[in-house]
Ligand code: SPV
């Protein structure tokens with residue numbers, strides 16, 4: 676179904692869940708961006724650019740633990756519990772039709788991970804990404820400035836297997852996120868882990884890095900390409916952000932995630948507006964410089980969408 680038609684007709688959890696597998700079969704590379712609210716979901720749903728005869732848009736939404744936590748004023752340490760994360764997810768599912776990849780952090784205890792998988796499938800999420808860390812999870816972009824304790828390979832494989840066993844549909848993806856480069860353990864460790872996680876049933880591998888150049892990710896990709904058993908590769912170019920999607924695709928990456936950009940762009944403007952109002956003792960300057968017209972915010976959300984009389 677054409678995207679515009681689907682948007683108008685709406686979707687069901689089952690249709691939405693399956694859509695990511697379809698997209699991966701159709702396109703050499705799919706791109707997604709973070710969401711942390713209904714409003715950011717709407718941005719991803721509706722934003723496109725036209726270049727010549729081509730229309731470019733985001734293929735999926737990334738429900739980031741960093742931006743979901745930050746939007747709630749909380750640190751990204753698995754503190755925002757599942758109930759709260761599912762509330763955010765519900766807000767987004769309500770107003771969008773595109774597939775969702777859920778940031779599952781460490782996936783929690785192996786005994787609990789199957790419950791997360793079942794809930795996400797029931798809601799129509801297409802994939803969960805879990806990272807191979809243990810203990811207090813801290814955001815990867817801190818790198819080794821904080822403790823980044825990697826999970827033992829057999830234990831993480833057991834978690835992947837538990838998730839795969841619990842899955843109801845054939846279409847849901849459990850993607851294993853490798854933190855070797857984040858923890859300073861190098862490309863060889865990452866590759867050993869990739870092989871083990873694929874053997875355990877992972878449907879995708881995410882390789883993460885916080886270097887400002889893509890060299891170590893590309894080195895991983897070159898060695899990954901030689902593996903006999905491969906699954907789709909995910910990259911998150913937050914710090915090595917000069918690399919293009921085309922270059923990542925050439926290196927073998929099939930899924931690209933822009934993990935935090937809507938929140939990172941909104942926050943500085945909100946602070947500026949607050950400062951300008953304080954500075955001037957009125958809102959005229961802030962409104963003129965930074966705010967959308969009142970009329971536009973009133974009509975931003977189309978309340979006649981469902982055919983309300
Ligand atoms: C997130 O967006 O929450 C991620 C990616 O897990 S990162 O912040 O780079 O760890």
Ligand code: MG
Nearest residue numbers: 739740741778
């Ligand atoms: Mg995260």
